[in-house]
Amino acid sequence: MIPAAFDYVRATSLDDALAKLAATNGEGKLVAGGHSLVPLMKLRLSQPKVLIDIGRIPGLAGIREKDGTIEIGAGTVHHDVASSALLRKQCPVVSDVAAEIGDPQVRNRGTLGGSLAHADPSADYPAAMLAVDAEIHMKGRKGWRKVKASDFFQDLFTVDLAPDEIIASVQFVPVRAAAYAKLHQRASHFAIVGVAAALDVSGGRIQSARIGLTGAGPKAIRLTNVEEALAGKAASKETIAAAAELAGTDFKVINADIHASAEYRRAMIPVFTRRALQGALARLD
Ligand SMILES: Cc1cc2nc3c(=O)[nH]c(=O)nc-3n(C[C@H](O)[C@H](O)[C@H](O)COP(=O)(O)OP(=O)(O)OC[C@H]3O[C@@H](n4cnc5c(N)ncnc54)[C@H](O)[C@@H]3O)c2cc1C
Numbered sequence: 001m002i003p004a005a006f007d008y009v010r011a012t013s014l015d016d017a018l019a020k021l022a023a024t025n026g027e028g029k030l031v032a033g034g035h036s037l038v039p040l041m042k043l044r045l046s047q048p049k050v051l052i053d054i055g056r057i058p059g060l061a062g063i064r065e066k067d068g069t070i071e072i073g074a075g076t077v078h079h080d081v082a083s084s085a086l087l088r089k090q091c092p093v094v095s096d097v098a099a100e101i102g103d104p105q106v107r108n109r110g111t112l113g114g115s116l117a118h119a120d121p122s123a124d125y126p127a128a129m130l131a132v133d134a135e136i137h138m139k140g141r142k143g144w145r146k147v148k149a150s151d152f153f154q155d156l157f158t159v160d161l162a163p164d165e166i167i168a169s170v171q172f173v174p175v176r177a178a179a180y181a182k183l184h185q186r187a188s189h190f191a192i193v194g195v196a197a198a199l200d201v202s203g204g205r206i207q208s209a210r211i212g213l214t215g216a217g218p219k220a221i222r223l224t225n226v227e228e229a230l231a232g233k234a235a236s237k238e239t240i241a242a243a244a245e246l247a248g249t250d251f252k253v254i255n256a257d258i259h260a261s262a263e264y265r266r267a268m269i270p271v272f273t274r275r276a277l278q279g280a281l282a283r284l285d
Contacts, residue, residue, distance in 0.1 A: 073168070087174075
């Protein structure tokens with residue numbers, strides 16, 4: 001439980017962090033909240049020679065409106081996302097998701113960027129990022145890049161982020177009619193099954209839906225068969241109940257551990273899909 005020896009440096013800007021990272025020749029790691037990286041280092045599953053602390057870079061944290069979207073800085077801690085008045089008003093699902101992460105210590109240290117880069121298969125944010133169709137903005141030595149959440153999450157702990165890139169922020173068009181429903185593991189609060197659902201409703205009909213699921217497989221995914229079953233239908237509890245039954249029927253649930261078998265997760269997916277969709281519908285009132 002004692003990490004291998006490492007050096008520690010603190011970055012003062014994104015460019016400074018990139019330069020410090022490049023100087024380590026692949027032996028360095030960025031550290032933000034440290035709540036995923038430090039446990040890995042203690043288990044010696046990760047042994048960086050240099051830790052580059054990005055936790056105090058001015059402007060890397062913060063939540064703001066930008067050109068009709070909401071931008072959350074990668075360094076924003078979960079507590080600040082959970083308690084943001086802007087998000088609570090315009091896109092409460094993202095605050096709800098942050099409020100469900102871990103415990104107060106985790107929420108006051110862990111960051112959005114760290115969670116997305118780490119991409120734990122039971123992490124909460126990935127489901128929400130899929131539901132709000134977020135764009136992840138990153139900077140590398142060659143310049144800026146942005147990637148849609150649907151392309152960002154690639155596999156187990158694997159995302160579209162080069163070792164020499166830093167996530168700077170996440171941007172999305174706010175959705176009011178969206179909600180998160182999660183069955184959590186009692187000790188850590190990680191999702192056994194977590195479903196974030198966003199609805200576009202007009203004239204009493206569901207025009208489109210985006211539903212993100214975490215906890216079932218190596219990465220968060222969209223429940224496209226449920227989305228298709230909802231599109232064009234009346235925005236009612238009956239529509240939702242029928243469509244939610246399809247959740248988890250078109251792929252194999254493979255995640256299983258001492259907390260929940262694959263069969264149990266599979267059984268819970270329609271239940272939590274229905275709850276998330278009902279929550280989204282209730283936000284229209
Ligand atoms: C007890 C406990 C309970 C938890 N419960 C939950 C839970 O219920 N739900 C949940 O979703 N998560 C949970 N977590 C995880 C927590 O949310 C982490 O804080 C988060 O996953 C990682 O954020 P961090 O800022 O701590 O990242 P760090 O640990 O600092 O970094 C994680 C990884 O991301 C990289 N990184 C960090 N920031 C950036 C960036 N801006 N750009 C590029 N790479 C970056 C680092 O190099 C490292 O590889 C829990 C953690 C603990 C310890």
